[in-house]
Amino acid sequence: MVAELDIDARGLSKSFGDLKAVDGIDLRVERGECYGLLGPNGAGKTTVIRMLHGAARRDGGELSVLGSDVTTHSRRIREEMGIVPQENTLDNELTVYANMWVFANYFGIPRRRSLKRIEELLDFVQLTEKWSEQIKNLSGGMKRRLLIARALIHRPRLLILDEPTTGLDPQARHLVWQRLRELKSGGLTILLTTHYMEEASQLCDRVGVMARGRLLVEGPPADLVRERVGEEVIEIRGAGREAAVAALNGLGLDIERAGDTLYLYCRSGAEVVERLVSAGEREFLRRPASLEDLFLRLTGRELRE
Amino acid sequence: MNAADMIPSRRALRVWLRHLVQYRSFYVAEWAGNFGEHALYLLAFGYGLGRLVPSLNGISYAQFIGPGLVVSIAMWTSTFESTYGAYNRMRIQKTYEAMMSAPLSLGDIVFGDLLWCGTRAIVGATLMMIVLGLFGLIGSPWALAVMPIIFLVGLMFGSLGLVSAGIAPSFSFFSFHFSLVVMPMFFFAETFFPLKGLPEGLRLFSQMLPLTHAVKIVRGLIIYGRVDDFLFHLFVLAGCTLGFMVCATVSVSRRMTS
Numbered sequence: 001m002v003a004e005l006d007i008d009a010r011g012l013s014k015s016f017g018d019l020k021a022v023d024g025i026d027l028r029v030e031r032g033e034c035y036g037l038l039g040p041n042g043a044g045k046t047t048v049i050r051m052l053h054g055a056a057r058r059d060g061g062e063l064s065v066l067g068s069d070v071t072t073h074s075r076r077i078r079e080e081m082g083i084v085p086q087e088n089t090l091d092n093e094l095t096v097y098a099n100m101w102v103f104a105n106y107f108g109i110p111r112r113r114s115l116k117r118i119e120e121l122l123d124f125v126q127l128t129e130k131w132s133e134q135i136k137n138l139s140g141g142m143k144r145r146l147l148i149a150r151a152l153i154h155r156p157r158l159l160i161l162d163e164p165t166t167g168l169d170p171q172a173r174h175l176v177w178q179r180l181r182e183l184k185s186g187g188l189t190i191l192l193t194t195h196y197m198e199e200a201s202q203l204c205d206r207v208g209v210m211a212r213g214r215l216l217v218e219g220p221p222a223d224l225v226r227e228r229v230g231e232e233v234i235e236i237r238g239a240g241r242e243a244a245v246a247a248l249n250g251l252g253l254d255i256e257r258a259g260d261t262l263y264l265y266c267r268s269g270a271e272v273v274e275r276l277v278s279a280g281e282r283e284f285l286r287r288p289a290s291l292e293d294l295f296l297r298l299t300g301r302e303l304r305e
Numbered sequence: 306m307n308a309a310d311m312i313p314s315r316r317a318l319r320v321w322l323r324h325l326v327q328y329r330s331f332y333v334a335e336w337a338g339n340f341g342e343h344a345l346y347l348l349a350f351g352y353g354l355g356r357l358v359p360s361l362n363g364i365s366y367a368q369f370i371g372p373g374l375v376v377s378i379a380m381w382t383s384t385f386e387s388t389y390g391a392y393n394r395m396r397i398q399k400t401y402e403a404m405m406s407a408p409l410s411l412g413d414i415v416f417g418d419l420l421w422c423g424t425r426a427i428v429g430a431t432l433m434m435i436v437l438g439l440f441g442l443i444g445s446p447w448a449l450a451v452m453p454i455i456f457l458v459g460l461m462f463g464s465l466g467l468v469s470a471g472i473a474p475s476f477s478f479f480s481f482h483f484s485l486v487v488m489p490m491f492f493f494a495e496t497f498f499p500l501k502g503l504p505e506g507l508r509l510f511s512q513m514l515p516l517t518h519a520v521k522i523v524r525g526l527i528i529y530g531r532v533d534d535f536l537f538h539l540f541v542l543a544g545c546t547l548g549f550m551v552c553a554t555v556s557v558s559r560r561m562t563s
Contacts, residue, residue, distance in 0.1 A: 016563070055405055056563045074310070078408040089403035093327055102323045106407035108316070151406075 003030040004067075006158050006189040007052065011061035014047050021047040023213035024061065031157075034180070034190040036200040036221075038291075039210035040299050045193040046086065048210075049162050052191075053078055066158055079107065082151030086162040088143050090135045096122070096146060097131045100153060107154040114153065121149040125179065141172030148179065159183065161192040165199060177202055197291035207291070211299045221291050229289040229297060230254065232269035234276075236262040236284045247279035248272060256297070265289065311554050313416030316409055320417020321424070323400075336432060339378075343436045346374055350497070351440075361499060364528060371442045372524035373496030375433045375451065376458060379426035380516060383459040384487055386422050387466025388479045391557075394418075395470060401561055411561060415467060415554045422463025423456040430455040437527070445530030451523045454539075457546050458519045462487075464549035471556030490516040495524075515545040 007029040014022040022044040029035045037045045050056035052065055054074030063070045065077045091099050097118065104114035122128045125145035130138065138146065144164065151159060164180070165173040173196075180203055184190055194200055200207045201221045208218040217224060236244055237260055245255065245262070251272065254265040266272055269286045276284060351367025358366040394400035404414050430451070437443050469482040490496075493507070494516035500508050511517055518538040525532030532538065 050563075053406060055402075055561075075408045075410060078406065083406040085399075085402065085406065087399060087402075089399040089406075091323070091327065091400060091403075092398055093330060098326060102326055103403070103407065105319050105322055106404060106409055108319065108408075 005029065005064075006031050006033075006066055007035075007191060008064045009048075009061060010063075012048070012051065012058055012063055013060035014044075014051060014056060014058050020213045022051070022058075025210070025213070025215040027208065027215065029189060029191055031189050032184075032187050033206065034184050034192070034204050036204035036207040037191065037193045037210060038195075038197070038200055038207055038295060039193075042212075043210040043299070044213040045210055046162055049083075049160055049191075049193065052160060053081060053083055079154065080157045082154070082156035082159045084144075084147050084151045084159070084161040084164055086166070088147070090143060090146060090150070092135045095132050095134055096127060096138070099135065099146065100150060103150050104153045109154065117153060117155075121152055124152075125149045126175065139172075141168045141175075144168060144172070144176065145179075148176065152183075156188070158189045158191070161190070163193055163195065165194070165196060173199075197295055201291050209295060209298050216298050217294075225289050225291055225294050229293045230265045231267050231289055232265075232286060233289050233293055234264040234266070234269055234272055234284055234286050236264070236276075236281070238283070241281070244276060244279055244281045247275050247281070251275070263293075265293070310410040311412045311558060312410075313412040314410070316413040317416040317420060320404060320409065320414055321420045323404075324417070324421040325424075336428075339429060339432050340436065343374065343378070343433045344439075347371065347436060347440060347442075350374075351442075367440065368442050368444070368528060369499075369524075370497055371433075371437045371440075372451075372527045373494075373520055375430045375437070375455070375527070376494075376516065376520045376523050377491050377496050378429040378433050379455045379458040379519075380462045380487065380490065382425045382429040383422035383462040384466050384482070386425050387418065387463040388470055388473075388482055389476065391418055391467055391470040392473055392476060392479075395557070395560060401557075405561065411558050412554060415550075415557050418467065419460050419463045419550065419553070422466070423459035426455050426459025426462075427452055434527075442527075444528045445526065447530035448527040451526050454519055454522050454526075454542070457542055458516070461515060461542070461546040461549055464546065464553040467553035468549065468556045471553070471558075471560045490514050493517075495520045515542060518542045 005028050007027060009025060009027040011024045011026065012022055013020070013024050025048070027048070037048065039045050047056055051058050051063060052070065054070050054077070066080050068077055070077060091102060094102065100118040100121070101111050101114050104118070105111065119128070122131055125148055127142060127145055127149065130142060135143065148161070148164065165176050168176065177199065180190060184203070192203070204221060206219060207221050207224065209216045217228065241262060248264070253272065256263040256265070264272055273286060347367065351370055355366030361369050401414055405411070434443070434448065465486055466482065469479060473479060493511045494514045495511060500511050503511070518541045522532050522535060522538050522542070
């Protein structure tokens with residue numbers, strides 16, 4: 001049985017002048033799935049999101065969301081889709097509550113009918129006590145939670161979040177994660193972009209890594225890490241560690257040098273550690289391979305500014 | 306963004322309602338301020354300056370400029386709303402972006418803003434009319450019929466303001482809008498002095514300003530209860546408004562979509 005696709009993009013492209021912001025990507029997100037789009041700044045993640053709700057026009061490819069073509073049915077799609085933008089787009093001069101009902105009104109939900117839903121949602125994101133507060137008096141984390149509540153006002157089938165936890169403190173971040181997991185178990189399809197690999201590992205069934213407008217790899221985070229990086233990583237810090245490297249000859253390790261650090265990627269670290277210790281090497285770090293390793297290996301370590 | 310998204314629907318009222326909700330928080334202070342300001346204008350120009358002016362076709366100078374002030378207030382209010390106000394919504398507060406993530410089209414958003422500009426114009430003009438009434442400067446019950454004209458003025462200057470807001474790189478750009486669009490009309494649209502007797506070039510210039518036609522209609526209605534060449538003036542006014550509305554939609558859509 002073929003699962004229903006809530007997002008189906010084929011050969012999606014978008015250029016700004018000479019810059020190919022999105023360069024022919026295929027993206028399929030199944031109903032009820034949580035998909036994470038990863039990538040350094042400028043990889044094209046936000047452009048993909050803007051195309052999904054029709055704010056940016058694609059140059060090429062096919063794009064269907066919730067079963068309809070975005071070019072011709074953008075409004076109908078937005079009626080069933082919630083969007084949590086990267087930047088605060090709340091009405092700063094209105095209260096928390098007024099922000100919610102004004103947004104409900106954009107969807108044509110009458111005020112009386114939206115009351116109960118607003119109460120529910122403010123409770124869901126733990127902002128009930130702030131209902132009469134002006135937006136300017138909210139913290140960054142509260143604003144982000146309100147943006148999430150606002151995006152759910154019309155009970156969407158698909159929720160899109162552009163860097164939902166950037167700039168939040170750990171408490172706020174964990175609250176957002178918990179809420180997103182609850183929404184997912186309620187059957188909501190979720191697409192999110194993030195810089196936080198832990199976030200992607202925690203929430204996403206599948207991730208796709210983007211760089212320079214292309215989708216480099218795609219799959220369940222744990223599988224991707226195992227296949228592309230290995231099980232364990234050993235880091236050796238400090239210059240002049242040629243002796244240590246020489247001791248590892250013949251193990252067929254994947255070695256990467258970045259700045260003053262050597263990264264040894266391997267299936268199992270046990271033998272590597274043994275050899276390092278017998279070569280007199282005492283200072284190293286042995287840890288499980290993570291999505292961050294995969295990300296940096298794929299997209300490079302240089303800064304993207 | 307396809308062409309269908311540029312055409313407004315009744316959903317524009319949802320945008321209008323948002324502006325109304327936001328307005329609720331500061332209208333009392335604004336009305337009080339405007340009321341005092343309008344009265345000052347009328348006292349200073351109508352009665353202060355007016356003492357130096359001989360009667361114009363049998364009406365006093367205060368009577369003459371009263372309707373001019375009503376129209377220019379409609380122009381100022383809708384211009385502020387559509388330049389500084391709309392730029393703030395478009396670029397600073399990202400209100401437009403939020404609306405576009407809901408099922409509102411660009412046409413709905415632009416038209417909602419324009420409806421709001423028209424509403425603000427009516428509110429401002431009404432306050433001025435009350436002042437005129439208190440000073441006994443309203444000569445005909447037909448004065449109430451100026452409101453649709455005032456609404457058109459609001460739409461027209463709202464549209465012109467949105468054109469600028471769409472292309473403005475920053476707030477300071479609007480000083481061009483005020484010195485090139487608003488000030489010439491404020492002074493030369495027969496608001497403060499009659500066209501009769503002006504040098505031919507200036508008279509022609511004045512007649513080409515769309516606001517002149519609004520002033521003629523409004524002055525006729527408030528003082529005499531009738532307007533010469535009413536349909537002609539209305540046609541010019543409505544035509545300009547429609548044209549500027551199209552320009553406003555194009556300008557905002559170029560800013561908001563890529």
